[in-house]
Amino acid sequence: MNYKHNKEKVIQKGVELFWVKGYHSLGVNEICEETGMTKGAFYNTFKSKEKFLLTTIASYGDIIVSHLQAQLSGKKTSAFYSLVTLYKNMLLAQTSNNYMGCLVNNMMSEMGTSYDAVAAMAAKQFKRFLMVIEPAVKEAQEAGDFDNNISSECLAEIIHTTFFGFLTRSKSTKTTNHEAMTSFFNILKNR
Amino acid sequence: MNYKHNKEKVIQKGVELFWVKGYHSLGVNEICEETGMTKGAFYNTFKSKEKFLLTTIASYGDIIVSHLQAQLSGKKTSAFYSLVTLYKNMLLAQTSNNYMGCLVNNMMSEMGTSYDAVAAMAAKQFKRFLMVIEPAVKEAQEAGDFDNNISSECLAEIIHTTFFGFLTRSKSTKTTNHEAMTSFFNILKNR
DNA sequence: AAATTTGTACCGAACAGTCTGTTTGTTTAT
DNA sequence: ATAAACAAACAGACTGTTCGGTACAAATTT
Numbered sequence: 524m525n526y527k528h529n530k531e532k533v534i535q536k537g538v539e540l541f542w543v544k545g546y547h548s549l550g551v552n553e554i555c556e557e558t559g560m561t562k563g564a565f566y567n568t569f570k571s572k573e574k575f576l577l578t579t580i581a582s583y584g585d586i587i588v589s590h591l592q593a594q595l596s597g598k599k600t601s602a603f604y605s606l607v608t609l610y611k612n613m614l615l616a617q618t619s620n621n622y623m624g625c626l627v628n629n630m631m632s633e634m635g636t637s638y639d640a641v642a643a644m645a646a647k648q649f650k651r652f653l654m655v656i657e658p659a660v661k662e663a664q665e666a667g668d669f670d671n672n673i674s675s676e677c678l679a680e681i682i683h684t685t686f687f688g689f690l691t692r693s694k695s696t697k698t699t700n701h702e703a704m705t706s707f708f709n710i711l712k713n714r
Numbered sequence: 715m716n717y718k719h720n721k722e723k724v725i726q727k728g729v730e731l732f733w734v735k736g737y738h739s740l741g742v743n744e745i746c747e748e749t750g751m752t753k754g755a756f757y758n759t760f761k762s763k764e765k766f767l768l769t770t771i772a773s774y775g776d777i778i779v780s781h782l783q784a785q786l787s788g789k790k791t792s793a794f795y796s797l798v799t800l801y802k803n804m805l806l807a808q809t810s811n812n813y814m815g816c817l818v819n820n821m822m823s824e825m826g827t828s829y830d831a832v833a834a835m836a837a838k839q840f841k842r843f844l845m846v847i848e849p850a851v852k853e854a855q856e857a858g859d860f861d862n863n864i865s866s867e868c869l870a871e872i873i874h875t876t877f878f879g880f881l882t883r884s885k886s887t888k889t890t891n892h893e894a895m896t897s898f899f900n901i902l903k904n905r
Numbered sequence: 906a907a908a909t910t911t912g913t914a915c916c917g918a919a920c921a922g923t924c925t926g927t928t929t930g931t932t933t934a935t
Numbered sequence: 936a937t938a939a940a941c942a943a944a945c946a947g948a949c950t951g952t953t954c955g956g957t958a959c960a961a962a963t964t965t
Contacts, residue, residue, distance in 0.1 A: 543827070544828070545738070545824060545828075547736070547738030547739050548738050548828065621827060622826065622827055623827060624823070624827075628823070628882060629823060630886075631882050631883065631885050631886040632815070632819070632820060632823035632824065632882050632885060633736060633823065633824050635813065635882075635885025635886045636734070636812060636813055636814060636815075636885055637735070637736075637739065642885065642886040642887075642888070643886070645886040646886040646887050649883065649886065670901060672900075673897050673900070673901070677893060677894050677897050678897070680891065680894050681876070681894050681897060681898050681901075684876065684879040684880055684883050684891075684894065685872075685875065685876040685879050685898075686879070687879045687882055687883065688875040688876050688877070688878045688879030688880075688882070689875055689879075691819060691822050691823050691826075691878055691879070691882060692822065692840070692875050692878065694822050694823060694826025694827055694833065695821075695822040695826045695833040695834070695836040695837040695840065696833075696837050697833070700871065700875075702868060703868050703871050703872050703875065706864050706868050706869070706872060707872050707876075709863075709864070710861060710864070710872070710901065710902060711901060
């Protein structure tokens with residue numbers, strides 16, 4: 524009544540909260556406390572907790588897509604090196620992020636088998652990530668750094684899927700395995 | 715008191731339930747209903763929901779370790795081929811398992827950042843898996859199928875981590891990406 | 906004035922966990 | 936041999952809390 528909520532800011536806070544706590548251990552009450560909304564405003568705006576989650580995943584996807592594009596469009600170095608640097612930095616970022624991983628990956632894991640709409644949304648965002656990565660992969664293939672006997676789409680999928688694997692693993696070890704990540708890219712690289 | 719509970723059976727049911735539903739969306743009431751226990755018996759036996767989870771993860775680890783050992787000890791073919799077959803079959807099994815993934819991987823993701831004891835237990839089981847895989851990886855390296863410029867431990871870790879990535883991803887797509895999995899092993903193979 | 910948004914009290918259901926008292930097999934004392 | 940004592944396992948009603956979601960009136964915007 525005395526305050527018009529900034530929907531974008533609320534969504535960003537939602538991203539943060541779901542990212543840190545996951546879906547089931549985050550309550551609507553806590554969302555309201557953290558965002559300054561009341562339940563009335565929340566349900567009027569977002570209809571349900573699940574729909575709010577879907578909105579946050581989509582928003583998170585936007586952020587990551589922008590990040591990936593920014594990191595890969597620099598073009599100061601080879602596409603291969605850009606990719607290696609990108610993934611190394613994203614893995615490194617986990618240490619200062621309390622190993623929260625990636626919201627899309629987290630939601631695939633927590634909700635994938637039980638909430639179809641969430642699974643579909645996560646899959647959609649994953650595909651968007653691949654679409655940003657793929658041109659760089661293709662470029663690295665054409666430059667001879669990656670094998671050419673495999674489609675760039677498939678290779679992009681392998682890379683990002685493996686990255687997700689490292690993210691999940693780092694949650695339990697509380698360390699980022701850079702050695703393995705580096706070795707992974709060394710193996711991918713044509714000798 | 716006309717019934718003595720079979721602790722092992724209860725744990726196995728717990729494995730199944732946590733595997734399907736995860737931690738936060740599985741209640742103690744449901745565990746009791748499904749196992750035939752009452753709350754009194756449950757809390758007397760397992761002390762808490764979290765401790766029960768730890769027990770089930772350890773038990774699940776035993777099952778998987780046995781499975782991995784059994785599949786790799788056959789030795790009818792090369793170590794490389796045994797590994798490829800093993801992972802292909804495990805990925806394939808997801809389709810008939812409703813994409814439940816691997817309990818250890820699921821728990822790393824859901825609980826890793828919030829419950830240290832669970833994170834540690836998941837990490838422990840993961841290490842056990844690696845210890846079973848590693849000798850086969852080493853053998854494949856010695857046979858010339860895998861690169862020798864990398865430690866067998868590290869390579870085992872890359873393989874299993876990537877597999878976990880594929881598991882998580884299959885939860886959202888509801889399909890197992892065999893093409894990517896096969897390509898992954900093709901890339902690993904020395905040409 | 907009409908429509909929309911907000912705040913708050915409230916709902917029934919579900920949550921993890923506790924409490925009291927009971928049933929059991931075993932150990933000890935007679 | 937019998938009985939008393941005991942600890943462990945058991946049953947399930949019950950605790951207080953939190954859950955997602957609703958109702959509705961007051962405030963605000965149109």
